[in-house]
Amino acid sequence: ALPGTMFFMLPAFALLLKVVYLFRRRLYMEHLIVALHSHAFLFLSLLLGTLLQLLSTWLTPHAAWLATPISWLIIALWTWAPIYLLIMQKRIYRQGWPMTILKYLFVGWCYIFLLTMALLGAAALSLTE
Numbered sequence: 001a002l003p004g005t006m007f008f009m010l011p012a013f014a015l016l017l018k019v020v021y022l023f024r025r026r027l028y029m030e031h032l033i034v035a036l037h038s039h040a041f042l043f044l045s046l047l048l049g050t051l052l053q054l055l056s057t058w059l060t061p062h063a064a065w066l067a068t069p070i071s072w073l074i075i076a077l078w079t080w081a082p083i084y085l086l087i088m089q090k091r092i093y094r095q096g097w098p099m100t101i102l103k104y105l106f107v108g109w110c111y112i113f114l115l116t117m118a119l120l121g122a123a124a125l126s127l128t129e
Contacts (some may be wrong), residue, residue: 001122009111009118010035016110020103021093034092038085045081049074082108 010032017031056070089107090100 001126002119005118005122006039009115010039012114012118013038013111016107016114020107024093034088038088041084041088042081045077049077052077 014028014032014035017034018026018028021031052070052074056067056074059066059070086100086104089104090097093100093103095103
């Protein structure tokens with residue numbers, strides 16, 4: 001049920017962006033493209049983080065000295081992801097930093113709430129099958 005849930009979350013995130021940036025006079029399709037790009041970037045970051053974690057687990061018994069650099073790469077990846085999304089939102093919607101940060105935090109909070117509800121619904125639905 002997880003792929004279907006994330007497929008549902010893509011237009012929901014675009015709709016959230018449309019509501020937050022209502023006065024920017026952008027089409028829903030533009031927000032959908034931003035949502036698609038954001039999700040693709042986050043899934044790529046998640047994939048790279050998972051691969052680095054697996055690599056660290058696999059290499060630790062053979063070359064323990066690589067565990068520290070790989071853990072630094074994982075930390076850098078998780079630090080870069082929200083920073084990149086903030087910079088992307090600033091460049092696309094062309095607002096000042098205070099308003100961008102405010103909207104970034106609001107959209108992020110709302111999206112985490114929606115994602116939690118959708119994942120709980122997907123989990124409940126998968127238990128009934």
